[in-house]
Amino acid sequence: MGESIARKIISEHLVEGEMTSGCEIALRIDQAITQDATGTMAYLEFAAMGIPSVRSELAVSYIDHNTLQAGFENADDHRFLRSAAARFGAHLSRAGNGICHQVHLERFGAPGKTLLGSDSHTPTCGGLGMLAIGAGGLDVAAAMAGYPFYLQMPKVANIRLHRQLPPWVTAKDVILEILRRLTVKGGLGKVLEYSGEGVSHLSVPERATITNMGAELGATSSIFPSDEVTRKFLASQARVDMFRELAPDPDAVYDEVIDVDLAQLEPLIALPHMPDNVVRIADAAGKQVDQVFIGSCTNSSYADLVRVAAILKGRTVHPDVSLVIAPGSRQVFHALALSGALADLIAAGARILESACGPCVGVGQAPPSGGVSLRTCNRNFEGRSGTGDAGVYLVSCEAAAAAALTGKITDPRDLGEPTAVDVPRRFLVDDSMIIPPPAQREQMQLVMGPNIKPFPAASPLPDEIMGEVLLRLGDNVTTDHIMPAGAKILPLRSNIPAISMHAFERVDPTFAHRALAADGGIIVGGSNYGQGSSREHAAIAPLYLGIRAVLAKSFARIHMQNLVNFGLLPLILVKDEDYDQIRAGDRLALGQIREQLANGVLSVRNITRDTVYPVTHGLSKRQIEIVLAGGLLNYVKRQTPSV
Numbered sequence: 001m002g003e004s005i006a007r008k009i010i011s012e013h014l015v016e017g018e019m020t021s022g023c024e025i026a027l028r029i030d031q032a033i034t035q036d037a038t039g040t041m042a043y044l045e046f047a048a049m050g051i052p053s054v055r056s057e058l059a060v061s062y063i064d065h066n067t068l069q070a071g072f073e074n075a076d077d078h079r080f081l082r083s084a085a086a087r088f089g090a091h092l093s094r095a096g097n098g099i100c101h102q103v104h105l106e107r108f109g110a111p112g113k114t115l116l117g118s119d120s121h122t123p124t125c126g127g128l129g130m131l132a133i134g135a136g137g138l139d140v141a142a143a144m145a146g147y148p149f150y151l152q153m154p155k156v157a158n159i160r161l162h163r164q165l166p167p168w169v170t171a172k173d174v175i176l177e178i179l180r181r182l183t184v185k186g187g188l189g190k191v192l193e194y195s196g197e198g199v200s201h202l203s204v205p206e207r208a209t210i211t212n213m214g215a216e217l218g219a220t221s222s223i224f225p226s227d228e229v230t231r232k233f234l235a236s237q238a239r240v241d242m243f244r245e246l247a248p249d250p251d252a253v254y255d256e257v258i259d260v261d262l263a264q265l266e267p268l269i270a271l272p273h274m275p276d277n278v279v280r281i282a283d284a285a286g287k288q289v290d291q292v293f294i295g296s297c298t299n300s301s302y303a304d305l306v307r308v309a310a311i312l313k314g315r316t317v318h319p320d321v322s323l324v325i326a327p328g329s330r331q332v333f334h335a336l337a338l339s340g341a342l343a344d345l346i347a348a349g350a351r352i353l354e355s356a357c358g359p360c361v362g363v364g365q366a367p368p369s370g371g372v373s374l375r376t377c378n379r380n381f382e383g384r385s386g387t388g389d390a391g392v393y394l395v396s397c398e399a400a401a402a403a404a405l406t407g408k409i410t411d412p413r414d415l416g417e418p419t420a421v422d423v424p425r426r427f428l429v430d431d432s433m434i435i436p437p438p439a440q441r442e443q444m445q446l447v448m449g450p451n452i453k454p455f456p457a458a459s460p461l462p463d464e465i466m467g468e469v470l471l472r473l474g475d476n477v478t479t480d481h482i483m484p485a486g487a488k489i490l491p492l493r494s495n496i497p498a499i500s501m502h503a504f505e506r507v508d509p510t511f512a513h514r515a516l517a518a519d520g521g522i523i524v525g526g527s528n529y530g531q532g533s534s535r536e537h538a539a540i541a542p543l544y545l546g547i548r549a550v551l552a553k554s555f556a557r558i559h560m561q562n563l564v565n566f567g568l569l570p571l572i573l574v575k576d577e578d579y580d581q582i583r584a585g586d587r588l589a590l591g592q593i594r595e596q597l598a599n600g601v602l603s604v605r606n607i608t609r610d611t612v613y614p615v616t617h618g619l620s621k622r623q624i625e626i627v628l629a630g631g632l633l634n635y636v637k638r639q640t641p642s643v
Contacts, residue, residue, distance in 0.1 A: 520546020530559025
């Protein structure tokens with residue numbers, strides 16, 4: 001029986017476990033990345049482990065999320081990250097060098113390697129044939145310390161791409177079509193592996209757009225073959241020596257096969273407020289647009305933006321539209337300038353932002369009240385843009401450019417024939433804004449400003465938990481619901497006491513104060529609880545407020561592991577109908593937790609209603625030990641007596 005690409009890479013990196021779907025395995029991690037919204041905690045966690053230096057092949061600390069210097073907090077965190085990279089032996093990509101996923105694709109990604117990143121969109125590098133996985137910062141810190149990464153062996157779904165895309169239909173439309181079919185829960189527990197003759201017609205940046213948004217499906221990772229297209233991309237980055245051909249065996253067996261005829265696709269659009277709320281753009285055409293944002297880690301490559309420039313050349317942005325564009329990297333920015341495309345964008349009336357995440361994470365360019373914003377981002381969660389009542393739509397760069405010109409949602413096919421554009425065979429490589437670790441770093445000191453608080457100590461899980469249901473939430477609760485992003489909150493990422501006061505504030509502004517007054521409690525959620533970002537603050541903040549257990553119908557992968565990593569107990573309702581019986585304000589109790597965890601099924605007693613609910617957890621023996629220890633950091637210290 002032949003093997004898929006994903007299984008081949010897993011086999012090469014397998015440290016523990018059996019490659020049987022659902023079984024816990026441990027993988028050796030070659031490369032680790034952080035970004036500044038998650039990296040400060042990751043390096044505080046790394047320091048707390050007592051490991052003197054990075055032990056993975058490569059670690060890169062990117063500054064790309066919080067580049068708005070509205071106060072001292074971001075500047076202080078950047079200084080801390082620079083000192084941490086120097087102290088522990090990581091590379092530092094400075095603010096302005098670009099978005100982590102775009103830069104890593106350009107400068108570090110390598111076919112056949114494993115990559116773990118403290119950002120949910122780390123699978124972007126699957127476009128290069130990497131097994132790239134998003135995780136919480138503590139998992140990444142452990143990987144940098146040389147520990148393997150544990151996960152459940154995923155199923156491998158084969159998405160076969162047939163024929164090629166018609167004019168004006170893009171890679172963004174491919175992943176929107178897959179989201180339409182599978183939903184935001186359709187990738188849970190899976191690696192999505194792309195194959196078929198259609199693959200050869202997609203560039204590496206196009207492949208990366210698709211693997212990037214695999215995160216919105218809940219997938220563990222997404223991966224493309226490494227082929228001649230990959231080799232040419234690496235050659236364009238002066239890194240052809242990193243090329244390795246990777247293809248599935250001819251008789252590879254997959255857990256699932258999904259066929260997509262590229263030639264039959266049309267331009268698509270995701271309506272508010274979920275990436276899987278997808279319709280034909282022709283069916284949404286005509287709606288007035290207030291703002292257009294082109295950028296993010298999904299669609300900010302040179303190829304993306306030079307096509308936008310070709311559409312806008314000689315034309316003017318509609319007077320009712322604010323158009324902002326953020327190149328994904330300094331390299332892309334520079335190439336646009338050299339080609340003249342940047343001048344075309346500026347002449348058309350586009351506002352050019354720095355190479356950073358920016359509006360995608362709610363840092364700048366919030367839409368007007370009740371406004372309509374078309375974005376090339378990967379997420380359109382309610383309120384994520386910074387404006388609670390705005391409608392955010394996800395589209396391709398071409399559709400975004402069309403709307404910028406017409407002032408309304410427009411099928412890009414209405415623009416006529418597309419203009420052919422050229423992509424350089426060789427980009428200008430300038431790594432001067434990537435700081436390598438110094439040779440002598442033993443005497444380097446961590447520089448911590450007043451907003452950076454020590455990593456909070458965690459206590460072991462008690463054998464009995466009793467508390468009020470402080471929140472009862474529905475399905476598909478995102479980490480943005482739990483811990484909002486944005487320019488006001490993200491600067492508090494290194495200050496757990498301060499950021500915790502914003503937990504669930506978009507759901508219930510009273511939550512934090514109620515939790516503190518009640519000395520903690522329990523949260524109840526629906527299915528796919530915790531989808532979205534890998535920000536572990538969505539676990540740390542509830543813990544700080546006294547939450548020790550979350551009951552839900554099901555959990556998103558990364559968030560569930562983050563709960564475990566910080567000693568919170570994720571419990572899964574055995575009967576979905578029991579969810580309907582629980583109300584906010586009910587008092588729940590769990591007893592003999594250690595004994596019940598070992599048995600696999602626990603009983604939750606609803607004291608208010610005199611009812612008992614069976615719950616399970618789906619945790620491995622190792623994960624149970626982590627929860628009981630009060631989190632991964634305590635567990636690692638116990639496993640390493642010298643630390």
